[in-house]
Amino acid sequence: MKVIVTKDYAEMSAAAAELVAKQINDKPDCVLGLATGSTPEGMYAELIKGYEAGKIDFAAVRSVNLDEYYPIKPDNDQSYRYFMNTKLFDHVNIDKANTNVPNGLAEDAAAEGARYDKIIADLGGIDLQILGIGQNGHIGFNEPDTELVAGTHLADLTEDTIKVNSRFFASVDEVPKQAFSMGIGSIFCARNIIIMASGANKHAAVAKMLEGNITTLCPATLLNLHPNVTLICDEAAYNG
């Protein structure tokens, strides 16, 4: 795993945006795997700046998002579809028909998982996947467990994750208890992966991943099996 340590969140965001911009410039119709949450917000802001400055053209870019709460309507302001629209897609020249987020209203979870993995396969896989890391080491909503699911699936959120994510909701009771998530196999369809982390509260998970051992009890450690992963994290996440 390649490791880039930045001074702070702003530098982490700029470093990640630079690699995404390079990917788009190298292959204008690339497939980006995108993530939501606090971590990538600054990177999206940098990408918007790059677009506005005429340095990045999203016209041919395709995207697949990592996950979506269930059940949730796409226009709910807590949905990840809403997040992507408001934090990136509405501000750049991407064709929304080329953007994919799991369907938070799908009635048949198995069919939705299969549909989503077929989208990834039909796109020819993901060129560059962006990931955050949970304090518990989750990637997407692949939560620590004795077994992990390979494909896109409906996942039960752990109590830890519900508590951590409640900061975005009026109360902890409003946090959905399930989400569709790409599985580890779906994520490993990516030719290149960037995992980002900021803040001392991510240090334990980052340190566990960097130890190099593999355990499904810290799903991010599986990234040690992938040949092209770059960790971009700030000093607080790296040093604690």
Ligand code: PGA
């Ligand atoms: P965060 O979430 O970016 O909001 O910290 C990351 C994650 O849980 O994967």
